Structures are given as C-alpha cells and as structure tokens.
Amino acid sequence: xxxxxxxxxxxxxxxxxxxxxxxxxxxxxxxxxxxxxxxxxxxxxxxxxxxxxxxxxxxxxxxxxxxxxxxxxxxxxxxxxxxxxxxxxxxxxxxxxxxxxxxxxxxxxxxxxxxxxxxxxxxxxxxxxxxxxxxxxxxxxxxxxxxxxxxxxxxxxxxxxxxxxxxxxxxxxxxxxxxxxxxxxxxxxxxxxxxxxxxxxxxxxxxxxxxxxxxxxxxxxxxxxxxxxxxxxxxxxxxxxxxxxxxxxxxxxxxxxxxxxxxxxxxxxxxxxxxxxxxxxxxxxxxxxxxxxxxxxxxxxxxxxxxxxxxxxxxxxxxxxxxxxxxxxxxxxxxxxxxxxxxxxxxxxxxxxxxxxxxxxxxxxxxxxxxxxxxxxxxxxxxxxxxxxxxxxxxxxxxxxxxxxxxxxxxxxxxxxxxxxxxxxxxxxxxxxxx
Numbered sequence: 244x245x246x247x248x249x250x251x252x253x254x255x256x257x258x259x260x261x262x263x264x265x266x267x268x269x270x271x272x273x274x275x276x277x278x279x280x281x282x283x284x285x286x287x288x289x290x291x292x293x294x295x296x297x298x299x300x301x302x303x304x305x306x307x308x309x310x311x312x313x314x315x316x317x318x319x320x321x322x323x324x325x326x327x328x329x330x331x332x333x334x335x336x337x338x339x340x341x342x343x344x345x346x347x348x349x350x351x352x353x354x355x356x357x358x359x360x361x362x363x364x365x366x367x368x369x370x371x372x373x374x375x376x377x378x379x380x381x382x383x384x385x386x387x388x389x390x391x392x393x394x395x396x397x398x399x400x401x402x403x404x405x406x407x408x409x410x411x412x413x414x415x416x417x418x419x420x421x422x423x424x425x426x427x428x429x430x431x432x433x434x435x436x437x438x439x440x441x442x443x444x445x446x447x448x449x450x451x452x453x454x455x456x457x458x459x460x461x462x463x464x465x466x467x468x469x470x471x472x473x474x475x476x477x478x479x480x481x482x483x484x485x486x487x488x489x490x491x492x493x494x495x496x497x498x499x500x501x502x503x504x505x506x507x508x509x510x511x512x513x514x515x516x517x518x519x520x521x522x523x524x525x526x527x528x529x530x531x532x533x534x535x536x537x538x539x540x541x542x543x544x545x546x547x548x549x550x551x552x553x554x555x556x557x558x559x560x561x562x563x564x565x566x567x568x569x570x571x572x573x574x575x576x577x578x579x580x581x582x583x584x585x586x587x588x589x590x591x592x593x594x595x596x597x598x599x600x601x602x603x604x605x606x607x608x609x610x611x612x613x614x615x616x617x618x619x620x621x622x623x624x625x626x627x628x629x630x631x632x633x634x635x636x637x638x639x640x641x642x643x644x645x646x647x648x649x650x651x652x653x654x655x656x657x658x659x660x661x662x663x664x665x666x667x668x669x670x671x672x673x674x675x676x677x678x
C-alpha cells in the first residue's frame with residue numbers, strides 16, 4: 244500500500260520516539276530494560292529480548308551508531324551469561340531459562356516471579372537476531388555471536404515439558420512447575436519453534452501436534468479465522484517470523500497462513516468497534532485495538548447512567564471481551580504489516596483526535612475515553628506510562644512493514660528454520676531456505 248508523505252512522517256516519528264524507550268529506560272551498565280516507566284519497575288526479560296532486536300533496527304535507521312548498538316548488546320549478553328543459574332530463589336535463572344522479572348541493578352529474580360518459558364523465548368529470539376546482524380569480524384561483534392549461541396544452546400527445553408507433551412508455562416523455586424501448559428493458539432508459537440530447533444535439548448514434533456490439537460476456528464462478522472481475542476496473540480511471534488505463504492498442517496487444511504489470520508483478526512477488531520455492542524465512548528471505524536494493556540481500574544462506577552466495571556492491566560479482547568472501553572494504540576501499530584489500509588487512518592485519527600496520548604516514547608500504552616466520571620480525568624483516562632513489551636512490536640513491525648528487516652534476518656537463523664520444519668511448515672521462503 245502506498246504511503247502518503249504525512250503517513251510516512253508519522254511512522255518515522257513514531258518509530259524513532261518509541262525506540263528511545265529501550266535506550267533510555269535501560270541500565271547501561273548491564274543492559275537490563277525496565278518492564279515499564281512506573282517507579283521501582285523491575286526488568287522484564289521479554290522487553291530485553293525486544294530491545295536486542297531493536298538495536299540493529301536503530302543502527303540501520305541511524306538512531307544510534309552500529310558501534311553503540313553492538314556495545315549495548317554485548318553488555319546485555321554478558322549480564323545473562325554471568326548471571327547465576329541455580330535452584331536458589333534469588334538466582335537469575337535455572338536450566339538455561341530466566342525469571343520473568345529481574346532486579347534492574349543486580350539481575351537477580353524480582354517480585355517472586357516465575358521462571359518463564361515464553362518470556363525466555365522472546366529473550367532468546369532477540370539474542371539470535373542480534374547474532375545474525377552483528378556479523379563483522381571484530382572483537383565486540385564476534386563476542387555477541389558467541390554469547391548468543393551459548394545462551395540459546397543452554398536452555399533445557401525437554402526439562403520444561405515436565406514429562407508432558409506440551410511445554411509448561413514455567414517453574415518456581417521450592418514449588419516446582421506451574422500447572423499451566425502452552426496449548427491452543429496463543430503467543431507461544433515462537434516458543435515452540437525455538438524449542439523444536441534447539442541443537443542441544445530439542446523437543447519432539449509431537450509436542451507441536453499437541454499444541455495444535457486445541458485450536459479454535461471461528462466465524463465472526465462473516466470472517467473466518469483461528470480465534471484469539473487479544474491482538475497481542477496475533478503479533479508477538481509475527482514480530483520475528485514472516486508467516487506469508489508458509490503453513491503448518493492446520494493452516495494448510497484451512498487454506499490460509501498465519502499472516503492472513505492476523506489480518507483477519509485486525510478486521511474483526513475493527514468491525515467490533517464499529518458495532519460497539521457495549522456502547523463505549525469513541526469506538527468506531529478508526530478507533531479500535533483491544534489487547535493486553537494498562538487500564539483505569541480496578542473500579543466499578545456509573546457513567547451516563549450505566550454501571551461500568553473497569554480493570555487495570557488485563558488482556559482485553561474482541562468480540563467476547565473482556566472489554567471496558569480501553570484502547571491500546573500499540574496493538575494498532577503492530578497490525579501495520581497485516582492491514583495497512585485500516586491501520587494508517589486509525590493512527591492518523593489517534594494523532595488528530597487524541598493528541599494527549601503522544602509522549603516522548605511515541606504513544607502511551609492505552610487510553611479510555613469512557614472513563615470520564617472521575618475527578619481530574621477530563622475527557623477520559625490515559626495511561627501514565629509505557630511498557631517495554633508494547634514498545635518493541637511498534638519499532639519492529641514498522642520496520643518489517645517498511646523493509647522486512649527483522650523477518651529477513653531471522654530467515655537466516657538455522658535454529659528457527661529447523662524449528663519451523665520440525666513443526667511441519669512448508670512453502671514460500673522456507674522451501675528456499677538453507678538447511
């Protein structure tokens with residue numbers, strides 16, 4: 244789709260400002276990145292993974308120099324290589340995986356968080372992307388490649404299955420594995436590819452077949468798709484993988500690919516906003532976007548005679564909710580490659596109608612025009628800050644839409660290629676990729 248000069252300028256500004264989060268909301272001494280801009284926030288390892296993928300984009304776009312990006316990347320990887328791996332409750336990780344949240348200074352487990360398989364996968368994906376980009380024969384870039392490979396190879400994916408077919412969500416010291424497993428369609432597609440592609444502790448293809456077994460195909464507003472309500476599920480794995488024309492057994496049977504499925508998910512969200520069955524303020528053709536995001540709650544208040552329940556951070560979705568009128572602009576930006584014809588006018592609408600959601604890091608996490616009955620809320624509620632896991636997809640999907648940069652990098656990753664093939668994917672670029 245052709246971009247107007249104003250649309251191109253809007254995307255350029257948004258990508259540049261959004262990237263600043265990863266440069267300035269990080270500890271430059273160890274490379275750890277804040278989960279969010281609230282006071283005393285810990286590090287999120289998923290945000291670190293996204294940062295590691297964003298540094299090459301920033302170097303290519305001139306936001307930072309290649310040398311600066313390489314040095315920040317090496318610092319980050321050294322931190323994870325040197326962090327304690329043990330069963331101790333204050334270690335950085337165990338069995339090659341890492342805790343969801345880490346202390347920004349020490350790198351040790353924070354907030355009694357779980358050892359997270361999916362967040363570790365996003366971290367490894369960022370490491371592998373960095374290793375592919377920093378390919379020069381100098382000491383810094385060579386060390387980046389070596390560290391990334393060592394850290395990915397160390398993860399014990401078989402252990403993370405805990406004797407079952409599918410991968411567990413994680414583990415806690417002293418308590419053992421969480422009772423939940425990654426199955427059914429969600430953001431963990433990438434998790435399975437990296438686990439299947441491991442050269443050291445790979446899981447078997449049967450695990451992916453078990454993952455597929457609980458998919459839910461739906462018809463919503465006349466649109467057929469593999470259903471997941473929040474948009475982030477249709478984004479996170481797509482940040483790293485170009486799903487155009489490659490299909491697993493499930494998608495071959497349906498006659499589409501995951502890229503087209505994510506396009507349909509964006510269209511469903513737009514149609515939900517147009518219909519606006521719950522009567523929220525502002526919803527319409529170019530005001531949509533429900534996903535995991537910050538919110539104005541928890542609170543139950545009466546707005547224009549209607550009793551409304553509002554949540555804080557929760558995974559919102561369409562059309563069956565939960566929904567409390569909270570829009571997440573980042574979910575719209577991350578849909579850019581799939582549906583530019585509805586994303587671009589929506590971003591222009593946000594820019595014109597809600598200028599107060601713009602801040603130094605691009606766009607705030609979320610806003611809720613319906614929540615206007617509380618003193619000092621004016622025309623509605625706006626999130627006070629930004630979250631790293633929202634910022635990364637904006638930077639990277641703008642770049643994937645513009646140049647395919649991260650997608651093309653990851654097509655050269657032998658571990659990802661092997662994982663996709665083990666999962667049964669065929670077609671498109673994958674058939675042309677080297678083994």
